[in-house]
Amino acid sequence: MSDATSVTTASAAPARTHTEVAVGVLLRADGAMLLSTRPPGKAYEGYWEFPGGKIETGETVEQALRRELIEELGVTIGPAQVWKVTEHDYPHALVRLHWCKVTEWSGEFEMREGQIMAWQQLPLQVRPVLPGAYPVLQWLAEERGQTFDPESLLE
Numbered sequence: 001m002s003d004a005t006s007v008t009t010a011s012a013a014p015a016r017t018h019t020e021v022a023v024g025v026l027l028r029a030d031g032a033m034l035l036s037t038r039p040p041g042k043a044y045e046g047y048w049e050f051p052g053g054k055i056e057t058g059e060t061v062e063q064a065l066r067r068e069l070i071e072e073l074g075v076t077i078g079p080a081q082v083w084k085v086t087e088h089d090y091p092h093a094l095v096r097l098h099w100c101k102v103t104e105w106s107g108e109f110e111m112r113e114g115q116i117m118a119w120q121q122l123p124l125q126v127r128p129v130l131p132g133a134y135p136v137l138q139w140l141a142e143e144r145g146q147t148f149d150p151e152s153l154l155e
């Protein structure tokens with residue numbers, strides 16, 4: 001194989017595209033936040049995460065988050081604005097996470113995808129936690145004057 005062929009082969013590799021995800025940090029008045037387990041059959045099944053899911057074509061982050069939380073939890077969120085954007089490179093996907101803090105919602109929580117939910121104060125008591133959520137947990141801890149220990153969230 002010539003050098004020229006090698007270069008052509010390397011540059012023909014498809015670029016890895018981001019999967020855009022809307023994620024909600026639902027915050028209760030006492031500061032507790034909602035986490036839930038990833039449903040059976042998904043990558044990282046059973047890991048704890050913040051509720052949310054993939055943004056569909058034509059949706060805003062807020063629209064996607066509202067749709068996902070109705071689908072997953074049966075609640076309708078009030079206003080949601082993007083607070084932070086993070087990225088995480090998993091073996092199954094390169095994700096870009098659009099994080100919104102949410103303080104208003106209506107409806108009763110129903111686990112519509114067989115997941116488990118828990119209201120958690122920091123530091124979290126549940127584990128393992130999806131690694132893509134660590135940066136936001138760090139910011140939330142800093143806001144509260146707490147330290148963040150990612151080692152404690154492993155399996």
Ligand SMILES: Nc1nc2c([nH]c(=O)n2[C@H]2C[C@H](O)[C@@H](COP(=O)(O)OP(=O)(O)OP(=O)(O)O)O2)c(=O)[nH]1
Pocket residue numbers: 021022023042048049050051052053054055088090093095097130131132133
């Ligand atoms: N919901 C959520 N997803 C997260 C978090 N952290 C993190 O890295 N992710 C990643 C995991 C997944 O690769 C991606 C979310 O995709 P998903 O597969 O759960 O989304 P979805 O509900 O739309 O899935 P689908 O069944 O329609 O395929 O974002 C988090 O805290 N919450």
